[in-house]
Amino acid sequence: MVKETPEGNMVLGSFVTWLVARIAALALLAYSLYMAPTLDISIQSGFEILVVLYLLYRSNELAYGVTDEHGIRYRRYLRWTYVPWHSIVSITQAARVTMSIVVERRSFFTRHLLFLAGPNPARLGKLPEAFPKLRNLWLEGRRI
Numbered sequence: 001m002v003k004e005t006p007e008g009n010m011v012l013g014s015f016v017t018w019l020v021a022r023i024a025a026l027a028l029l030a031y032s033l034y035m036a037p038t039l040d041i042s043i044q045s046g047f048e049i050l051v052v053l054y055l056l057y058r059s060n061e062l063a064y065g066v067t068d069e070h071g072i073r074y075r076r077y078l079r080w081t082y083v084p085w086h087s088i089v090s091i092t093q094a095a096r097v098t099m100s101i102v103v104e105r106r107s108f109f110t111r112h113l114l115f116l117a118g119p120n121p122a123r124l125g126k127l128p129e130a131f132p133k134l135r136n137l138w139l140e141g142r143r144i
Helices: 015-038 043-059 121-143
Strands: 002-004 010-012 064-067 071-075 080-084 088-094 098-103 112-116
Touching: 010 121, 015 043, 015 064, 015 112, 064 112, 088 121
Parallel strands: none
Antiparallel strands: 002 010, 010 064, 064 071, 071 080, 088 098, 098 112
């Protein structure tokens, strides 16, 4: 999930995981649009629509990016976006494979960034030692 570039910047998330999630979300959306005319109005079809919408919402949070001394440059879809350290509200780690970042002054749908580890289990060992380094970068950036 976290590795360092030759310049000393940290890479957050995994491009492979991000790409697979984007392809899966696109396939889910295409399947839903294809199946929508065949669904009858029932509780089961309403539940299926809610599940699809929830999965699409959660996949919107996925990102991968690179840190530097001024902030994080990340990609959620096709375009790179930059967020300075002083605009980040919190950084949390969960389950050794995810890192969540909350950005201030964004809409409800774009506030949360979720960086997932890649399929390479050898990188998971680097996460516990990289997380304090990332938090220190964030705290130093907020002081400026």
